[in-house]
Amino acid sequence: MKRFGLGLAALLVGGSSLQAQxxxxxxxxxxxxxxxxxxxxxxxxxxxxxxxxxxxxxxxxxxxxxxxxxxxxxxxxxxxxxxxxxxxxxxxxxxxxxxxxxxxxxxxxxxxxxxxxxxxxxxxxxxxxxxxxxxxxxxxxxxxxxxxxxxxxxxxxxxxxxxxxxxxxxxxxxxxxxxxxxxxxxxxVPEPTTNALLAGGLFAMFALYRRRRTLR
Known part of the structure; x- marks a missing residue:
C-alpha cells in the first residue's frame, strides 16, 4: 500500500509540473x-x-x-x-x-x-x-x-x-x-482533461495493486 501511496503522490505532482518560462x-x-x-x-x-x-x-x-x-x-x-x-x-x-x-x-x-x-x-x-x-x-x-x-x-x-x-x-x-x-x-483545480487523465492513472495503479495482492 505504501508503494501505491507513493505512486499517487507522483501522479499528483506530475499533473502540475509544467511551468511557464x-x-x-x-x-x-x-x-x-x-x-x-x-x-x-x-x-x-x-x-x-x-x-x-x-x-x-x-x-x-x-x-x-x-x-x-x-x-x-x-x-x-x-x-x-x-x-x-x-x-x-x-x-x-x-x-x-x-x-x-x-x-x-x-x-x-x-x-x-x-x-x-x-x-x-x-x-x-x-x-x-x-x-x-x-x-x-x-x-x-x-x-x-x-x-x-x-x-x-x-x-x-x-x-x-x-x-x-x-x-x-x-x-x-x-x-x-x-x-x-x-x-x-x-x-x-485541474482542468477536466487533467482530471480524466488523473482518474485513469489512479484506476490503473489500483488495479495493478489489487492484482499483485491476489497473486501473492
Missing amino acids: VVNGGFESPFCSFICINTTVTGWTNYGSIDHIGSLWQAASGNSSIDMNGDFRGGIGQVVTGLTAGRTYDLSFIMSKNPVLASADMDVLWLTANPGANFFTAAPGTLFNYTGSNSSTNMLWTARNTSFVATATSMFLGFRSQELGARGDIRAGAALDDVFLTPGAVSI
Missing part, C-alpha cells in the same frame, strides 16, 4: 558588445525603439540589459506559454534607468494576446518608477515585482516605456534586466 529574460542573446541600437533580442518583440545594452553600462547580471528608449519611446514583449488558466503568477525583474535621467517610468502589460500595432495604445499596465542617482558604473539596480492571474494558457507580457522626452532626452528611458515569471503558491 520567460525566454531570454536576462537579454544575453544575442551578444551585444557595447550598445546595439534597435537590435531584435532573442525571444522578444521590439516596439518603437529600444537599445540593447552591452558594456555601455553595468548590467544587473551577465553582460546585457535594455534601455526602454532607443531613438525614441520603445517597449519589448513576448507571448508566454505553458500557463495554467486561473493561476496567479509572480513576475520579478530588475529596474534602473539611463543615468542621464533623474527618474524614469515604465509600465508592465499582461494581455490575452500580442497587441501588435496597438502596443502603445493598449490600456495602462502596472506602473513602475525609478528614481536614483546612478551612473554607468553603478546602476543601482532595484528588484521589482508584481503578480498577475492567467486567464488563458498563453499570455502576452510586455514592458512599455512611459518616457516621452519631457525629462530632457527622448533617447533615454528606464533600464530593464533579469525578468522571471514563477507560479504563485495558490493551488489550482
Whole structure:
C-alpha cells in the first residue's frame, strides 16, 4: 500500500509540473558588445525603439540589459506559454534607468494576446518608477515585482516605456534586466482533461495493486 501511496503522490505532482518560462529574460542573446541600437533580442518583440545594452553600462547580471528608449519611446514583449488558466503568477525583474535621467517610468502589460500595432495604445499596465542617482558604473539596480492571474494558457507580457522626452532626452528611458515569471503558491483545480487523465492513472495503479495482492 505504501508503494501505491507513493505512486499517487507522483501522479499528483506530475499533473502540475509544467511551468511557464520567460525566454531570454536576462537579454544575453544575442551578444551585444557595447550598445546595439534597435537590435531584435532573442525571444522578444521590439516596439518603437529600444537599445540593447552591452558594456555601455553595468548590467544587473551577465553582460546585457535594455534601455526602454532607443531613438525614441520603445517597449519589448513576448507571448508566454505553458500557463495554467486561473493561476496567479509572480513576475520579478530588475529596474534602473539611463543615468542621464533623474527618474524614469515604465509600465508592465499582461494581455490575452500580442497587441501588435496597438502596443502603445493598449490600456495602462502596472506602473513602475525609478528614481536614483546612478551612473554607468553603478546602476543601482532595484528588484521589482508584481503578480498577475492567467486567464488563458498563453499570455502576452510586455514592458512599455512611459518616457516621452519631457525629462530632457527622448533617447533615454528606464533600464530593464533579469525578468522571471514563477507560479504563485495558490493551488489550482485541474482542468477536466487533467482530471480524466488523473482518474485513469489512479484506476490503473489500483488495479495493478489489487492484482499483485491476489497473486501473492
